[in-house]
Amino acid sequence: MPASEQSKDPGVRERKRRETLARIAEVGLRLFITKGYENTTLEAIAEAAGISRRTFFYYFKSKEEIILVWQSTFTQLIRAAVVAEPSDQKPIDAVRNALTKLTAAFDSDQSIIMDRVIRSSETLMSASHAKYVAQEQAIFEALCEKWPQARRRKSLRYVAMVAVGAFRLAIDAWSSDGGKRAPAAYLRESFAALRTAF
Template sequence: MAIDNPETNEGLRERKRRETLARIAETGLRLFMTDGYENTTLEAIAEAAGISRRTFFYYFKSKEDIILVWQSNFTSLMRAAVIAEPSDETPVNTVKNALLKLASNYHSDQSIVLDRVIRSSPALMSASHAKYIAQEQAIFEALCEKWPQVKHRKSLRVAAMVTVGALRLAVDAWSNDNGKRPPSAYLRETFSTLEGTFQSE
């Protein structure tokens, strides 16, 4: 007689949960891009994802949460990317190199459409501004993990603030330019401006 393994069953349930969450999020993003955020209903997302409205609310509180989850995933990737960088660079260059590597994995066509979706909704724009606070904290924590000495805390906080500021400017420039160039090009330019700000003429 076969005996169920609790750990195996738990692993399968968690994998199924992640797969369902990912399917709902991907379906929602696709509908936002094709039909517009305001025109996309919860019912449409649930139907396209093959789930009930009740199941949707088990995973997300609102359709806005789909965008927030997507942004939260990027914040987690930023933290991991900073930690993965070698420690022989300055904190600012460490973050710059991590962001450039992440940017190289993003497709401009899809990203620019998602950016337009976010900018079309005041609620999403407000949430988008709030994400930068979370990104700053994530970068600060990653830098503290790489340079754990307490004496570095203040300088690392400043590094997190200015690098996220540079990221925001790069994203705005990329969006205003309708994504004509890869995001990494705007990042390089913004960080070059940042570096030049602290150099004497």
Template sequence: MPNAVGKSETLRERNRRQTHQSIVEAGMKLFLAKGYEATTVDEIAEAAGISRRTFFHYFASKDDILVAHLGVYRDALKTTILESASAGGPLDVVREALLKIAVRFQSAQTVAVARLIHEMDAARGRRYGDRPGQEQIVFEALCELWPAQDVRDRLRVVAMVSAGALRLAVDKWLQEDCRPPLAPYVQEAFDHLKAAI
């Protein structure tokens, strides 16, 4: 399997990647079964078949497991924005991409992860769902599609308001127990956004 620089993955790199992934999977499984606060690093390490010391070689804290898991969604977001380039202007491209993502990630596990993040946000007063920044990922993808320097500020604004619209859609969807699917909430949030501007 090629790595980021196009070379073949070494056995050591593959083992590191697999260990990393097994820690993330074990952690998420425990978070969803027991709750985030009730899950300990020792339990995650045991479930992943590693030592506590090895856990800390890969992650600084159990928070980082959630961040790593959310990376899958962020990677999909960037790819989908780039694939949605034909939808029109920047705001339309992001709306189209988020609608596609909303349909794609409607599994029971995704719903459970969304609820877990929402509960953590409420309990801790911070937004785990935003790290390392949906806004930044949207901005970077838009900059690839519109590389001219003179539109950067406009693209940053689109990224900011799009992240806000998505947050509104997800919050409302969770308040209504994740029914109906997320996509109509995303569409409604962007309809409100377009009406406001």
């Protein structure tokens, strides 16, 4: 297909848009890790990504949004992982197993650095709390897809809420320990503690 035709092809344009967005996000995250969030400017991100400042704003409203996009990707993975779990188990076990599998695949070194980047900024910490609301909703929707009976919706909402709470405590413990052990280990302990609490 000639270049002139490719530029008119919505599929090609969308692929290029996604590739550019991913490149900007990757560059931004790398700079946040190496220079620190506060010390990384929009200009530095744009320059490293090979785009103009104006183009940056076509993809992101702010540098903070790069972190939010990174976090939302994990939320999407959580939903898919819960849906993929077998239905012949309790909903809370399905969520625990899904999260354990996901965290087992964490790049622990990069994740602990990104966690420190987020905790270094009040702006990022405030925005980061919203991710837990999104994760709860994603888990709830996944559980409703697996167990669609209307009578179960309230209990599935509870499962989503407590599961995200257990996940949050596990990640906090992992971060406080400086990632000495794999995130999945903290997650298993957190869900075990949840079981003994009721």
